[in-house]
Amino acid sequence: MTKSISEDLKSGALVYHRYPRPGKLEIQPTKPLGNQRDLALAYSPGVAAACEAIVEDPGEAATLTSRQNLVAVVSNGTAVLGLGNIGPLASKPVMEGKAVLFKKFAGIDVFDIEVAQTDVDALVETVAALEPTFGGINLEDIKAPECFEVEERLKARMGIPVFHDDQHGTAIIVGAAVTNALALSGKKIEEIRIVASGAGAAALACLNLLVSLGAKRENIFVTDIEGVVYEGREALMDRWKAVYAQKTQARTLAEVIEGADVFLGLSAGGVLKPEYLERMARLPLVLALANPNPEIMPDVAQAVRPDAMICTGRSDFPNQVNNVLCFPYIFRGALDVGATTINEEMKAAAVKAIAALAREAPSEVVARAYGGEARPFGKESLIPSPFDPRLILRIAPAVAKAAMDTGVAARPLVDLKAYEDSLGGFVFRSGFIMKPLFAAAKAAPKRVIYAEGEDERVLRAAQVVIEEGIARPILIGRPAVVQTRLERFGLSLEIGRDVDLINPEDDPRYRDYVATYLEIAGRQGITPDAARTLVRTNATVIAALAVQRGDADALICGLEGRFQSNLRHLRTIIGMAPGARDFAALSLMITRRGAYFLADTHVRPDPTAEEIADVACACASHVARFGLDPKIALVSHSDFGSIDSPSARKMRDALHLIRERAPNLEVDGEMQADTALLQATRDRVLPHSRLTGEANVLIMPNLDAANIAYQLTKVLADALPVGPILIGPAKPAHVVTPSVTARGIVNMTAVAVVEAQAGL
Numbered sequence: 001m002t003k004s005i006s007e008d009l010k011s012g013a014l015v016y017h018r019y020p021r022p023g024k025l026e027i028q029p030t031k032p033l034g035n036q037r038d039l040a041l042a043y044s045p046g047v048a049a050a051c052e053a054i055v056e057d058p059g060e061a062a063t064l065t066s067r068q069n070l071v072a073v074v075s076n077g078t079a080v081l082g083l084g085n086i087g088p089l090a091s092k093p094v095m096e097g098k099a100v101l102f103k104k105f106a107g108i109d110v111f112d113i114e115v116a117q118t119d120v121d122a123l124v125e126t127v128a129a130l131e132p133t134f135g136g137i138n139l140e141d142i143k144a145p146e147c148f149e150v151e152e153r154l155k156a157r158m159g160i161p162v163f164h165d166d167q168h169g170t171a172i173i174v175g176a177a178v179t180n181a182l183a184l185s186g187k188k189i190e191e192i193r194i195v196a197s198g199a200g201a202a203a204l205a206c207l208n209l210l211v212s213l214g215a216k217r218e219n220i221f222v223t224d225i226e227g228v229v230y231e232g233r234e235a236l237m238d239r240w241k242a243v244y245a246q247k248t249q250a251r252t253l254a255e256v257i258e259g260a261d262v263f264l265g266l267s268a269g270g271v272l273k274p275e276y277l278e279r280m281a282r283l284p285l286v287l288a289l290a291n292p293n294p295e296i297m298p299d300v301a302q303a304v305r306p307d308a309m310i311c312t313g314r315s316d317f318p319n320q321v322n323n324v325l326c327f328p329y330i331f332r333g334a335l336d337v338g339a340t341t342i343n344e345e346m347k348a349a350a351v352k353a354i355a356a357l358a359r360e361a362p363s364e365v366v367a368r369a370y371g372g373e374a375r376p377f378g379k380e381s382l383i384p385s386p387f388d389p390r391l392i393l394r395i396a397p398a399v400a401k402a403a404m405d406t407g408v409a410a411r412p413l414v415d416l417k418a419y420e421d422s423l424g425g426f427v428f429r430s431g432f433i434m435k436p437l438f439a440a441a442k443a444a445p446k447r448v449i450y451a452e453g454e455d456e457r458v459l460r461a462a463q464v465v466i467e468e469g470i471a472r473p474i475l476i477g478r479p480a481v482v483q484t485r486l487e488r489f490g491l492s493l494e495i496g497r498d499v500d501l502i503n504p505e506d507d508p509r510y511r512d513y514v515a516t517y518l519e520i521a522g523r524q525g526i527t528p529d530a531a532r533t534l535v536r537t538n539a540t541v542i543a544a545l546a547v548q549r550g551d552a553d554a555l556i557c558g559l560e561g562r563f564q565s566n567l568r569h570l571r572t573i574i575g576m577a578p579g580a581r582d583f584a585a586l587s588l589m590i591t592r593r594g595a596y597f598l599a600d601t602h603v604r605p606d607p608t609a610e611e612i613a614d615v616a617c618a619c620a621s622h623v624a625r626f627g628l629d630p631k632i633a634l635v636s637h638s639d640f641g642s643i644d645s646p647s648a649r650k651m652r653d654a655l656h657l658i659r660e661r662a663p664n665l666e667v668d669g670e671m672q673a674d675t676a677l678l679q680a681t682r683d684r685v686l687p688h689s690r691l692t693g694e695a696n697v698l699i700m701p702n703l704d705a706a707n708i709a710y711q712l713t714k715v716l717a718d719a720l721p722v723g724p725i726l727i728g729p730a731k732p733a734h735v736v737t738p739s740v741t742a743r744g745i746v747n748m749t750a751v752a753v754v755e756a757q758a759g760l
């Protein structure tokens, strides 16, 4: 089925941008401003000291301001994605989006700057005047041919990197994809015939880079809205395009495509007709990179030419050739050495690093992080995925080294290896923590039943779950109510096709469910009448029975009702996993600083040392599913025996039990929370702790401490909670909290599916 942007995605995107506050970005101070003295340091009079230091040595701007990590994403809105000249204001969501990618993928701060200016001279003046503010300039979505001149002139004038992302970011990824595709097809770059659709910023930069890699200009045919770019053509020509003008009678893409090895589409959706593709050479490479709709949809292309290698710019198909694979990391490397420019050698280093990364066998970390998506190098993984955590580790150092080797690094690194190490773990500190679970869930989706199937959040979550392909939802709800709400919320999922329904008022399985319930609970004082009422009215009971009978693989409940009463039903119907004494709850808190697991946040009021040890060991295996090595701290008000209170002794006892049961676990305690999270503090109180670096699992002494820490982190650190992840049931079952969001339900679905895969 052909996928373009669906109505769901459109409405989802508007909600995403609109709520809970407009846009995708905010500015955060990085220094405290809590008292009179802070004010005097940050602002007048103290700030004058920083100003004077920069007057004396402008290089100090890199150590006294955020300039060296600040990039301007500048657009005039004249060629926004494939949407065309929509103007600077309408381009702002894209530029804010680029800012988010810079930050999330490489920790770079960005001001997006949309300029109402199409005149080249004026635009150059405007951007050049921004040099004092920024460590680099990323030009974005400025149309050809103006973009070439704007970039050339700014590069000549400015002492910081100026990089037109649509040209060079795209070219670098295309260079890597072509390199790897040719390695697979066994063709030589000097011999291949390349046909481009589009003669704009991106297309011409890609062709220039392919020529620098060895492609022959005489083998390159360019087409645009006027047709073939030929010698003597006058309409819509410019000096950059003219470089590729061919002496030919051919006038259309349909004619020049004959026998082409590579189709490079950087123009508009649907331009490459299936019948053109039929006429390409064997093992063709199709780069259909227009956004958001490619020149040909991959499924259509694959049907016509099963031997084709196909890339698009989109994240919903394999082989995403998108400049997001490049711009965060090329700037990371450039900024970290104070590069004054991004030169050809730095770009070539990026091409090489990306191409080589795709050929690396998926490492253990990546295999864990990607679950079923970790494909070895081949037709469907010509280039790395944008979520590959190694991108920053490979590209940034390669670019930094090239900058140093070519003498454009104002602040050369003393120790490149230490720099590489400092980049390690960056990706896992950010919000990508859920990625491994989604990948694993997608590889073998399971049936997940939702007790509150009529709730708007569940319906919205079910839509995402289907689009992500992570589970087959089963909703408990009345068909008419569910249908009306789906229509009201504009959701396209269909009952029967996409989701199954259990109607609590009238379901053929009702009698069987009552019988099962009586078998399980009849001896616990439940009468047949009570069982009938419960199975008719209590959605958690129905969901648990469905899981117990094998009609569903996992359940999610808790949007309504009390946590403990939902838990009671699960305890009765699903029961405990072998060896588990009781349930416990593990909560993942995704904060700006990183991702941390807290336990037991919801179940046991005052666990014993044995129970603490149980929870810590169980948490370790849950955390491993996120692709993380658990680093467990048993937290307390006492630091390694500093206070001899009962709860401190309990945590100490728990440590001994854990060490006996799981001698290889990285665990230590009892310690205060800051000792757990800060190596420097730990070095002061216990220099030889078993725990190294930052703990990522904090086991709390009791429910008060755990739940208070959970709620405080959620509100004060604006953390995104995932959970509570219920530990201990015989089959995957989770009781979320009534404040859960649709996103929270989607996250818990991924957790539940992965548990079901593990045969929990």
Ligand SMILES: NC(=O)C1=CN([C@@H]2O[C@H](COP(=O)(O)OP(=O)(O)OC[C@H]3O[C@@H](n4cnc5c(N)ncnc54)[C@H](OP(=O)(O)O)[C@@H]3O)[C@@H](O)[C@H]2O)C=CC1
Binding pocket: 078, 079, 080, 081, 082, 083, 141, 142, 143, 144, 165, 166, 167, 170, 197, 198, 199, 200, 201, 202, 203, 223, 224, 225, 226, 236, 265, 266, 267, 268, 271, 289, 290, 291, 292, 312, 313, 321, 322, 323, 324
């Ligand atoms: N995947 C990725 O990473 C990237 C993808 N892109 C995509 O590439 C496309 C072009 O971007 P960019 O180069 O910045 O924009 P430009 O405006 O600079 O260039 C667009 C080019 O496409 C041509 N074109 C437009 N419509 C058609 C058509 N129907 N048939 C043939 N040619 C056509 C234009 O011709 P003319 O000048 O004659 O109008 C022009 O040569 C966009 O869809 C963009 O989203 C861009 C950058 C990165």
Ligand SMILES: CC(=O)C(=O)O
Binding pocket: 080, 081, 082, 141, 165, 166, 290, 291, 313, 322, 323, 324
């Ligand atoms: C990806 C990108 O930069 C574009 O489509 O314009």
Ligand SMILES: [Mg+2]
Binding pocket: 081, 140, 141, 165, 166
């Ligand atoms: Mg762009």
